[in-house]
Amino acid sequence: MKIVFYTAGGTIDKIYFDAKSDYQVGDPILDEILAEGNVTFAHESKTIMKKDSLDLTDHDRELIYRTIDEETNRLIILTHGTDTMVATARHLQSIRGKVVVLTGSMAPARFKSSDAPFNIACAVGAVQTLGEGVYICMNGRIFTPEEAVKNVDRGVFEKLPQR
Amino acid sequence: MKIVFYTAGGTIDKIYFDAKSDYQVGDPILDEILAEGNVTFAHESKTIMKKDSLDLTDHDRELIYRTIDEETNRLIILTHGTDTMVATARHLQSIRGKVVVLTGSMAPARFKSSDAPFNIACAVGAVQTLGEGVYICMNGRIFTPEEAVKNVDRGVFEKLPQR
């Protein structure tokens, strides 16, 4: 089993930049999370872009689509900002032959307390057991793109009320 | 979706007992892990026993079997010591109508660095997407009881070499 992790940015990757200070945060927070989980599956991580999901354009979504569509590995986890995660998930739905799980976090992964490690690990459990398709993994739950919605007030993902 | 967490003990729950000192660790480490993951699914946690898995007897395994067999909730995560996790998983295999995922950790969940949060979260992702059956979730991978073995030297779970 191999999982390829793509990132499109979002809060999970947020770091704090201080213009004057020389403080800088390195990248490998995903590596730290996987190392703490003592994982033994093959994995690779690639950056598509580093954007607030509110700033993602149609062009950006098209780039995400093509990148994942052309990826040869079957199991893919895409970290993404939460605000437009559902929109991107819907955009990716026509991708065939892959299991794509989108996840992210409400608090930056570098924070002492963050939902990022849980979400990444939950997505790892889901991506290898789900069938072909596109899914959202947030708040310990797996959603299809059609049924998911971010409840901005509560800061959680929910199922759309059924009509 | 509701997940019922059972514990049979093991390293994941290990706490440090000091005969004389009044230092005591409370129970709700699972609650902390789920709270950090900001989970929104219904869940409940129950203790079957608190034992080193090397000390589990046939009688203990029978108690675990009956407890889970009689549980009415479909999705079950059982935390268990790693040393005999495979034996217990095999013992539970005849349980029908449920998804049972066994997990645990090499380092106690209370340690600053532990594989426990990752394993719990990975099991949460897996239990809701797997079909009926008994599984082991360790090292970011999902194993069936027949194929799993703990490599004691490396401290990880592996697939048995196929004959």
Place this chain on the structure above:
Amino acid sequence: MKIVFYTAGGTIDKIYFDAKSDYQVGDPILDEILAEGNVTFAHESKTIMKKDSLDLTDHDRELIYRTIDEETNRLIILTHGTDTMVATARHLQSIRGKVVVLTGSMAPARFKSSDAPFNIACAVGAVQTLGEGVYICMNGRIFTPEEAVKNVDRGVFEKLPQR
């Protein structure tokens, strides 16, 4: 013994603001640090301002001066941005009858890895054992305002080379 903590802002208090997301970080990171240290001394915390130390004006420094000068408690820890911590410390030097220890951090206190808890605790140890005066506590060392300088390249406080 009672310690009054004042904050003038700086990286130690930095939080991540996301315009659209409802993610918000509460204040009591100092309380968390002190609770983890299981401290039993009386303490109180007050905010003078919340500014990057590069943005502090003469007027701000005057406000800090007056606030601390008028404080009736003898032991004071002032958290402050590192970039102009030395300037503020020098500005406060004419305050009499108090022990004032300035500290801060290179990484926000909310980060998983941060020098903030160490610096706060080190300042707590120092403020109750130092004599009247103004001091800087950074990198596990205690400096007088005259001898301290921030080495921006190395991201640490050092003693000025003696002439």
Place this chain on the structure above:
Amino acid sequence: MKIVFYTAGGTIDKIYFDAKSDYQVGDPILDEILAEGNVTFAHESKTIMKKDSLDLTDHDRELIYRTIDEETNRLIILTHGTDTMVATARHLQSIRGKVVVLTGSMAPARFKSSDAPFNIACAVGAVQTLGEGVYICMNGRIFTPEEAVKNVDRGVFEKLPQR
């Protein structure tokens, strides 16, 4: 400034040993604490013994005495179990020409939540500002050996009621 850290054991160093499992914890937790504090002072750490402080004998205390008495560095922090920390501190009081600060923790330093980092950092702040003598640094406070007592019920160090 140089600080020499000695350890005599105690909860701060406690690790969890699992007879059968190959799980083992390395030593350098003090190094991690100092690294997180981004300290720049010279330091060295040495082990005198690794014992529960309740098991320390007169012979052990004599060994601790001699080791510290013969140490050439002036600033010394001794980590020690809390249960008999006061007894050892009193035993060391005749040592001359040094500043010796005893500290420890109620929860092992490897725990996710532990008073160890705070106590170490507080001792670092105190040892370089105190005059010659032997002190206890616990709960964010500095005690002389004569006035200190561990309140076992509350799990904190206090001043003995004055007669």
